[in-house]
Every structure is written in C-alpha cells, then in structure tokens.
Amino acid sequence: MTAVRVGIVGLGRMGRLHATNIAERVHALEVVAASDPAETAAAAARDLGITFVSDWRELVARDDLDAVLVCSPADHHAEQIVAAAAAGKHAFCEKPLDRTLAGIEPVLAAVGAAGTVLQVGFNRRADRNFATLRERLAAGELDAPWLLKITSRDPHPQPKEYVVESGGLFLDMAIHDFDLARFLLGDVVSVSAAGGALVDPELAELGDVDTAITTLAFASGALGVIDNCRRASYGYDQRVEVHGRRGMLAAENELSSTVQLADETGFHRPPLPEFFLDRYGDAYARELEVFAAAVAGDAAPLADGVDGQQAVAVAVAARRSLAEGRTVSLREVLT
Amino acid sequence: MTAVRVGIVGLGRMGRLHATNIAERVHALEVVAASDPAETAAAAARDLGITFVSDWRELVARDDLDAVLVCSPADHHAEQIVAAAAAGKHAFCEKPLDRTLAGIEPVLAAVGAAGTVLQVGFNRRADRNFATLRERLAAGELDAPWLLKITSRDPHPQPKEYVVESGGLFLDMAIHDFDLARFLLGDVVSVSAAGGALVDPELAELGDVDTAITTLAFASGALGVIDNCRRASYGYDQRVEVHGRRGMLAAENELSSTVQLADETGFHRPPLPEFFLDRYGDAYARELEVFAAAVAGDAAPLADGVDGQQAVAVAVAARRSLAEGRTVSLREVLT
C-alpha cells in the first residue's frame, strides 16, 4: 500500500505530535511538508526531516500531497479546510472545526462539493476502552441505554489567555466529551448547564467557568451528564458509565502503574497519568490510521464534518444554557 | 442510663423494622406501645411483645412514653408530630415531614414552641462511609469542595400506585440524596432537573419520571449532581464523590461478598446488595441511637426539622425545574 502523502498546517504541539507519530508508528501516512507562520517552526520541521513553507496556502497548493492535517489555531481551521477541498485535498482537522456554527456551514458545503474526506480530531473515539464500550453498546449488552455519565477532569488549568481565546470550557475542553457522548449514545436534542469559577475565581471576570455540570437529552430519550473541571490534583480523570435496561457498562481510568503500597496509613496507588499523551497516546496514532483508511476508501472517517458541527452545537447550547439558566434545544442554536 | 420509652405510630415496614432493631440492638430505647389503624397490625405488635392501640391519638396521649416514632403514611406525619409536641413528646419521623412545604411550617412551629426534639429519618447520615466522608471533609482534607456527585439507583421500581401517592421520584426517593447532599456540602440555593420515564414509559402518563439528573448549586458556590433511577439490575447502587481543591473523597459501594470468580470469560463479582436493609441495616440502628442521645440532651438530632424542611424544598424545586425547563431557586419555593 502506498502511504497517503500529507502536509501539516501548523507545527505547534499537535502538529509536531502527529508528525512524530507518523514517523514512528503510522506507516500508512507520510509527511511531505509542513507550514507555519512562526520562524521557529522551520527548525522543528528540519528536525523532523520535512520540507517547510511559511505560507499555508503554498502548502495546500502542492502537487505532491493527498491530504492536509489542519493543526493551526481554531480561527483558521474553516478557511484552510475549504481551501484544501478546493484543491482536491482531504483534510484531518483538530477540534473545533470552527468556534461558530456559522463558520462551519461553508466547510461542510465545500467538502460536500469536492467529495473529499474530512475527519475531525476527536481522538477519544480511538481510545481502546471507549471504542470497546461503543461496540458492546452496539451489540445490545445493555438493551436500551438510559443514562450516560462522563467524568472529564484535567490535571491542570490552561493559561488564562488561552482559555478566553479558545472559546471557554465548553468549546475548548468539554467539546471532547460532547463528541464522546454522541459517539456512544447518538444525537443530542437539548442541553442544560451549570458551572462556576471555583478553581480560579478570576475566571468569572473573563466570563468563563472552570467547573461545570452539563445535562444532555438524547434523541433516543436517554439522558446524559458530564462533569468537567480544569483541575484534578490526582491526575487526568477520564471515566464513562452507561446505564440501561440490562445494567451498566463502565470504562474506568487507565493506570500509570499497577504498583501499590500498603503501610500503616493504608493502601496507596499512584496518581493517574498527568499528561494527555500518557492517557491518549495510542489513540492519537490510531485516529490517523483511520484517516488513512478513510482516504483510501476503506473506512468511514472516525468523526466526520457533521460530527464536528454537532459537537460545536452542543457547546454553544451549553454556553447559552449557563447564561440563561434554562434548558436550550439544539434546534435553537442550529438555525 | 434509663432507656427512652417510645411509642411507634404505624406498624408498617418501617415501624416493624425500628421495633426489631430496638429489641435486638438499640438498648438506649425501649418500645412501650404501638398504634396502627390496620387490624393486622395487632398481631405484629403481639409478636413484638408490645402494647397495641388502634388510635394514634391514644398512643400519643400515654403517660408512659417519652417519645414517638412516626412511621405512618406521609400525609399524617405533620399532624402527628404536632400532637406529640403538644403532649411534650419528642418525635422521630420517617421522611418526608410532609409532602408540602406549607404542611411543614406548623410542625417546625409546634416543635419550637414545645422545645421537644425532632429527628427526621434520613438514615444515610448514619452510614459508616458517608459519616466518615463528612468527617474528613470537615477536617479539611479537600480544602474547598467544588463538586459533589451522588449515584443513587434502586434495584427495583416501587409499585406504580405507591410512586404516585408518594409524590414521585423527587419527593419519595431522591429526597434521601438531597438530604445527603446538604449533610455533606451544606445549604442548596438552586436546582435544575432533567428526567424521563425510561424504565417504565407508562409512568409518564402519571406525571412522574423514573430516571433523573438533578443539578444543585450550594450556598458555598460548589456544584452538585445526583443521578437517580428506579432500576439497577446489578443491585442497590449508592456512591458519593466529592471533588475539591486538594483532590477527591469517594465512598464506594458496600459489597455483598468479597468472593470473585475468574474464568475464561473474565473476572466476576457478585451483584450489590439488593435490599435496602442489607445496605443500610446498621445505619437504621445507629440513627435511633443518636435519637436517644438527642432526647437525653447529649447530641444534636442527626437531621432536625429544618433539615427535613430543606430536603422537601429541594424536591419541590426539582419537580418545578423539570416541569418548566429552567433553574429554580429555593427562595422561590420556600416563600
């Protein structure tokens, strides 16, 4: 099989992560070139052994690429995917597709017109535990699912500037959980959110929260609840429970080691992995393998453009619910 | 120490449970007599070796009683406590004090005027795990608590008639969790609820739900979320997590046995206890010991009249939130 030739738009943390994964583990892709407006990125590209251009438009226009990995800041995603589609290039895009629902519409239109593949970087779909959980739900192990519970707590808060620029907790962090919820239980019809700036009260002045409870109603009639927090002292806490007629399916945390100590003060296990790469390292590689298969026509994208749109819609509805103290239907925000 | 002499109003399931516990385990109380309008209860009283009267007013008037245990249907509680207080008798009352907030006001007034002890039967406060959790929170182990999560799922639904008469899921079942939330994190200021009749769709016609997510805002600024369901195939699921600045304190389920089987299909543990007495048997005895100590002036009631009122207020607010699709403040329902 010939490897899919990709260009990476943006050599920040995610761009470099994907480049490294492709070099070491994902043999179905090959990185040809990368673009980044920052001068410092040229050195990173050199270390990775790939051609560097500073202008993403130049990258997208190259003849020797089949696809682009869009790893730039979120406010450029839409424009870049549209340009890639116009150039007949497939696109893998980090979340979110755009911070506004209005900005996503032209993306879906352009990709639809070009017939190119678009996959959104919802890497948790590729986690071994969540993927297993979905398979077992699909196999009917719970009969009808009634309730989804997601615990999603970050070890450390992001810098305050990032949080504000990124669209806040719902659009930046919880969006992964909104997509995971849809991955497991299907479409969401309404959202209700409560939250507070408990970790860092100054965040309230910037109009954001760092702790939130989001309740979802699914099209199936099932309910969902997600608890998010920007800070968990004991590590990256990522758990899922689904309850239904036949019982419960749960995905518990991955451990950083199975070693425990028992002493006169009790039984002690180490904290959870702190870094998202420790928790989801394999999932980042696997999502690219699925993308390669999707480009080859052998698989559906792990999360497509509509998935990207719907997750943003849930985030927008959650933000509005929090502001207005009422349940907000997705229909309100999608039209 | 002389035992506190009690009369039991109502010899249904709870009345008989308390009578048995007092006979076998709670030596600080002594059951003198019991009342019940049902003829069949006379035989139960005889088996328990206690005097039986059919009229509760006659029981409350007796000179040889220090206190009454009010175990009658909920719509009689208020009247009976008021009468007991007027007769100078202390009262232990099963939840709820009344199904309406208006009905609770005269109870608080009468008990206040008489200076008698009133304890509400929120037995979970006496559970070894939840009591430990509260002590450790009070000791500052988490520094500031940010989030409370309660999982509270019954093994089997109650009969439909009971559910309707009892005031529905929030007033009958979740009220225990609302009190537990207050026990752990203090006063609640607003409530938002979502729910559905997922276990038994016919319940929707009766205006109730069997599955619910209730989000709480505490006066402290912390958030809470409770998931309730009338049905859990794997047993009585009762868990609590509190998250805060320093980390998490969690109380997990009690096991029915520590035996597990590993075979070619995996690792298998038995279901959780099915019956509330298996889960909370010790707590039912301990709450009576605290009541005896409160009557003796050696302790505060485990849950007093205001606790009983506040839990009903949260339930009423939750019901209204569910109906109106918006966050409801306790102030709205309490005035």
Place this chain on the structure above:
Amino acid sequence: MTAVRVGIVGLGRMGRLHATNIAERVHALEVVAASDPAETAAAAARDLGITFVSDWRELVARDDLDAVLVCSPADHHAEQIVAAAAAGKHAFCEKPLDRTLAGIEPVLAAVGAAGTVLQVGFNRRADRNFATLRERLAAGELDAPWLLKITSRDPHPQPKEYVVESGGLFLDMAIHDFDLARFLLGDVVSVSAAGGALVDPELAELGDVDTAITTLAFASGALGVIDNCRRASYGYDQRVEVHGRRGMLAAENELSSTVQLADETGFHRPPLPEFFLDRYGDAYARELEVFAAAVAGDAAPLADGVDGQQAVAVAVAARRSLAEGRTVSLREVLT
C-alpha cells in the same frame, strides 16, 4: 425452640466474647454459669449477669447445663472436654483441642463413647466469604481444584511469653489456616515448611519463627501454600485463592470503610481492620449458632473432633518439617 443452656469454662478474652455474643445476638444459646480460677473473673461474670464458680469441675457437674464452652488455656482443654463428655455435656472448644496429638486421642474416645457433640472453634469456617467460597467449590465452579493459596498475616505480634507457651506460630496462629485449608480442599497428606524470625530476631532464641511459608499436599493431589506473618502494618490480612481447571475463586479482604482519598500523591484507602473482632465478629456469632443447631441434632458441628485433630497434625508436621528441612507426611506424626 428452647435455648441450649451453656456454661463457660474460662472467662478470658474468648469466654467473655462468647458470653456477650450470646447475650446480644445468639438467641439459640443461654449462658447459665461460668467458671474461672481467677478472682477477677467473678466481677466479669456479675457484669454479664451469670452465675460464677471458681472450679470448672463444679461447673461441668451442674444439672442445669446442656453444654460447655471450653475457653480455658489450651493445656486444660482435653481434660475438660473429657469430663464434660463423661457428664453427658456437649462441648464447644477453642482451638487447639490439645497441643499434642497424644493428648487429643482420649478426647475423641470420650466424646465418641458419650455420643456428645464436640465442635472446635475454627471460626473462619463461619466467615461469609470463606463459607461462600466452599459452597462454590462444592458446586463445581472450578471443576478440579489444583492449588490453594492462603494469606494470613496478623496486624501485631503476640507477647513473646504467649508465643512460646502457645506452641509457636504453627500451633497457635497457622492452625486456623490449616483448618481452613482442610475446610476448602479436604485432607492433607504431607507438609513442608520454611520460616524465619524476621519480625523479631529474638524469637529465634526461643525456637520459634514469626514468618513462614507452609506448603501442603492434599489427598486429592492438589497443592496448597500458606504465608503467615505475625506483623502486617496495614492490618489483618486474610485472603484466599483457589485455582483449578476452570479458573480461580478468590476471597479478598473485608474493608474497614469504602472511603478513599485521591490527592496529588495518589489514591489512598484506609488500612484493613486491625482487630480480629472487626474482621471475624459475625463469624464468632455464627459458629455458636451452628453449635446450637448441632446440639439440637439439626446440623453437623462446624468443625468436629477429627477436624481438630487433623489441624494439630498439620501443625506438628509443619514444625517438624521446619526443623528437619524436609517434607513430612501426616502419617509420620499421626502414628
């Protein structure tokens, strides 16, 4: 049902424990009187509300007793059971029946001749987990058992004087495990032991060990291994695994609370129960209920005289194996 009337020989820790259990929980027995040579025991008897005599022979001779509970020092057990049998009294005896196999023979003969019930106080047979494990083995869940593993570690060493007088680790402590091994997998045919005075090296001078590995061969062909230690900082560690053709059945430790803390140093659970009564409290009551049923002819003794003899035989063989550095067959020590 009329309660079985018992006299307690010896009001030390175990005698008082049984007296209290009978008063509070075991309604099938009734304590009539107790004997103890110590003057201080008279006050204990008074507190318990039972008749006191200083001479055990006087107790055994009483007409108003159906049975005796032998809770005296081990070197009196045999003589007292023989006397009880001669007086037509059933006997419950704390372990060991005697510290020598020669001393046990007359006991079995006397009880056999009198046709009285003899039950040995191997309380672990009444533990809910071990009893469940045995039932599931009997139900064939593992098909053929191949290997039994017992972990049995005490929280704190006994006083050195006691250890020596008691016959040492194998006869005093491991004897419970030897009986548990027989309870689960049947008769033992040979024993091999290794050990050391690791907790307290001075013990070596007294000819004892405080840490031991004992390997058993069962008549069925299965193997067993027990690890004992006089000291476990994290509490009373009592676990069992049985492996067989179909897999493993394991009984894990009982917890002292289900509460755990997660903080930046990891996940922390409390130590195990420290006191044998916290771990086996229910089992001590249940073994007496079985004894009452055995006296009534409704059940077999939980552990009979032959069980008592065999456990001592394994202990004697273990001691010899340790001294001689070789596998010792039970046949060698039993004849």
Place this chain on the structure above:
Amino acid sequence: MTAVRVGIVGLGRMGRLHATNIAERVHALEVVAASDPAETAAAAARDLGITFVSDWRELVARDDLDAVLVCSPADHHAEQIVAAAAAGKHAFCEKPLDRTLAGIEPVLAAVGAAGTVLQVGFNRRADRNFATLRERLAAGELDAPWLLKITSRDPHPQPKEYVVESGGLFLDMAIHDFDLARFLLGDVVSVSAAGGALVDPELAELGDVDTAITTLAFASGALGVIDNCRRASYGYDQRVEVHGRRGMLAAENELSSTVQLADETGFHRPPLPEFFLDRYGDAYARELEVFAAAVAGDAAPLADGVDGQQAVAVAVAARRSLAEGRTVSLREVLT
C-alpha cells in the same frame, strides 16, 4: 548516536520478535544480518529486509557486526556466545544460558576474557511495574523485606514435546520468576519445591510437573514463594507482592481493557491478556534499549552472565528438591 549493528542467531519466534521491535521501535540497534539453519527462515529475513546466512558461524564472523542476539534453541546458546566473545562480539542471549550449570562456566569464562557485554533475556526486569517495584524497594519503602510472593501462571500449556526438551517447568518457565526474585530481593541460598501434573496427568510419565510451589530462602534471611502453573483459564496471571517491616508493595496484573459490565449476575471484567506479547510487549523493546546502552558503556546489562547462571542454579536446585523431598542449598548444585 550510531546504532549498534547486530546479527540475529535464530529466526524463530523470539528472533523475529526482536527484529521487528528493532525495526519499529528500538532505534539504538540496527539489524544487519541473521542466520538460521531452516530454509524457511530465508523468506522471513527477506521480509524483514536483512541479509540471511544459514550458518551461524558465518554470521558471528562478519566484520560489520558489533553484537549478536542469540535466539537459537537453548542447547546452542553456550557455544554461540563463546564464539561471539572470541570474535569480539557482544551478546544478548535468550534464557537459559544453558540447561546445565556445567555448560554455563565456559560462557562466563569466555565473556570475562573477551571483556564483551553479555545480557540475558530476562525481559520482566524491563516491565514498568516490576522495575518500579524494585526502585521503591531500593528506596527503602518497606525498610527490611521479609517475604516475596510471585504468582506466575501461563494461559495455556506448551506442547508436551517442547516441555520435555526445554528442561521442564523449572528451567523453561519458572526460571523467569527465579530471576525476578533475585532482581527484587537478591541472592537465593536454598530452595524447596513441591509440584504435580495436575493440568495434564500424562506429564508425570515424562517426569515433569505443570503446577508447582517453590519456596526460596534469600541470603538476606527473607523468604520467597512462587506459584507456577501451565494453565490459567482467565489469562496470563503475573503478580508480585513484597512484604516487609513497613508493609507491602504489590504489582498487580495489567488489564486488557478497563471496561466492565454490571448486570443482574454481578460485575464482569474481561480476562487478562492471553499472549505474552500483550503483557510484556514494551518490556521486550526496553530490554534491547538497555542492551544497546550496555554495549555503549552507558549502562550495566539488565541481567548479566552471573544472573543467567544463578537463575539456572535455582531451577536445578528446585528440580532436585522436588525429586528428593527436601530443601536443597544452592551451594550443593553450584559446586
């Protein structure tokens, strides 16, 4: 850093595993060529893109190699390492160095004389959990270790022919545990073993066992016990406990997924990984990284020639102990 150039002697399962790991993950090594007497191995070499020779002597003589990985049948190991040392080549050798202690002596002599690196393939030393456990022991977390317990049970028996040829359970399978015991608690001074052919009684006719309990005495005075079995229906069971003055350090099994199901029959987790590569995949790569570092002079070999000799000595002593029903000291077998 220039990669260490290696040749692989033997392209069976282990040879191919190492070749693949080097190609994909271990960039500090580079495979130049391989030898194998089987014609079919030539194709395997071609697939791996490496030069193939049929005669191992030819391989060892090549100028373009720094080291050899000895992955041939065990009866050739010694001769091949000696030849490699004579040619100035470092050697990584799969266990055992030889099936006899006499056969190992010339290996140690040759390597000592040549000053080359010799590392034995005791991959468990590179497992993240066991390595962590050793570090924490070294840091004094238990103060004095008293007891080591290893559970080591294979999912499925090897073919009977292999078992006999390989030297039996102690030399083929338990040798990994003997080395792990030394890795954690240091030198062993005596051994006592019990065993049976319980999985497959026919094995007894071939003079081997498939289930064994091996008790170790360490030079430090600590005790050890290992339970081995050729068959565990629930997967590859690999656990370690170390007990000492301050408590216990335990390494539990790695899970194949964190997903569990709760239904009316209880709580169900998947079986353990079945294949040794699922359990120790990372460890196989890491042991080669350490070998590369040892060749570069930057690290000690993970397990050296003396470690390889000592593990065989424990296995030989265990076999003798089983045959003779007595404790065997290592001194007996090493001289």
